[in-house]
Amino acid sequence: MTTRAEIDEAYANASHIPGGMAYPDRWAEAAAAFRAAHPPEEIAYGAGARHRLDLFWPESTARGAVVFVHGGFWKAFDKSTWSHLAAGALAQGWAVAMPSYTLAPEARIAAMTREIEAAIGAVAEAVPGPLRLAGHSAGGHLVARMACADLSPPWRDRVARIVPISPLSDLRPLMGATMNDDLRLDAAEAAAESPLLCDQVDLPMTVWVGAVERPAFLDQARWLAERRGCDLVEAPGRHHFDVIEELADPDSPLMRALLG
Template identity: 60%
Template sequence: MDLDRAYANGPFIAGADLYPPRWAAAAAAFRDDGRCEPGLAYGPGARQRFDLFHPADAPKGLMVFIHGGYWLAFGRELWSHLAAGALARGWAVAMPSYTLAPEARISAMTQEIGAAVAAAAGRVPGPVVVTGHSAGGHLAARMGCADAPLPPDVAQRVQRVVPISPLADLAPLMQTAMNAKLDLDAEEVAAESPAFLPRRPGCAAHVWVGAQERPAFLWQARLLSEEWACPWTIAPDRHHFDVIDDLADPGSALMAVLLDRL
């Protein structure tokens, strides 16, 4: 199998090159409404920052969204509009950036996201839900693992993780061209693949993936759901780039999975 092709998304999505500028425009417009505290530090690094969005009233809790990009690209600024669904439901939303490869390895990114979740949770009371997309889905899943780098009091508050189109088994990526920058080896794959790490007791999980995604991503999602014995949802008519759109809709099934019964 050609694993570079298996994990390529853009070539199989019509108009793929139009999505990043569309995301950037929507995110910039959303940030202008005055509900965002931008660029809050969770560490000394240039990308160790998060944006915090506040609902109109006292927050019911905190949702954290972690962006994707194969740990190689993008940042928090591209996704601000995806906070709309949780904000409308009365939840605060934190969106962190993190140091990308090759400057950081994936294990270091996991540590950074743990610090980001802890910093955001220190500013918002109540339960915490962590979600993320693609590589961010991997990092969201890591926050649900028993060894997640979270302070004990914050770990107790992280009641649910919802990885969206996650990369749960990192081994196949060792055979892709991306690994020239990711620098994955067998030791890091074992330590950083959520599918083969125990889920933390008391932390619920639900895996989400688009029905029109590449077979590799459908396999990754199913693998995580099976290994963690948690539900998974195949969202109809969604591909890898639009599977996150429902985060902006407070009435969507994805938002119900994230925030209902908390």
């Protein structure tokens, strides 16, 4: 039987990345500088304290909207940590939305799924045109959930592509992890909230993961791509923390996959 310590180690990232503990401060600093230069519009998509999203507008009429959902094992961060990652899509003429959502233990993952569904709905009302969804880690899970048949948002026919980045697609292994003290996953919720296990909706998807990520994250990405029958890209030399950096580069392979 796999122990709790072994599961925790399988999904640990910072301790396996050189300088890993410094990344959150670097993200926050870069995001603050970007917001100062490109102030976003803040939109409420619900009544909760964290039901807010930042919407960055391009200089010209938006071609559509990119929605980026952050990670943090559903327990950490908010919209303000990732603003700099809007640079790539903005340079290509897309509006970029970055929602916060209620974190564990205050909310369960099923509630977070519905919050992201509502956040994308608010973006769809604000920005005409196609929607392109990206998310990292837990955010990759949440955008992959938007392609599950138990959801039926009115905006879904506008989704041109979903790119889950280093996604968690099967939540069942996490029931044995220390993080589940906060997530409170049980067998029913873990199955219902796993994109790997849901009935699929036919939406274009590309699964993206760093080639040197932890084996558990490589497995999670590969499982989802196989289940969806979609492209899987293992980005050379990229780990769990720097795999998202290409979102800031309008000409990067990741941005080409997202924007087409």
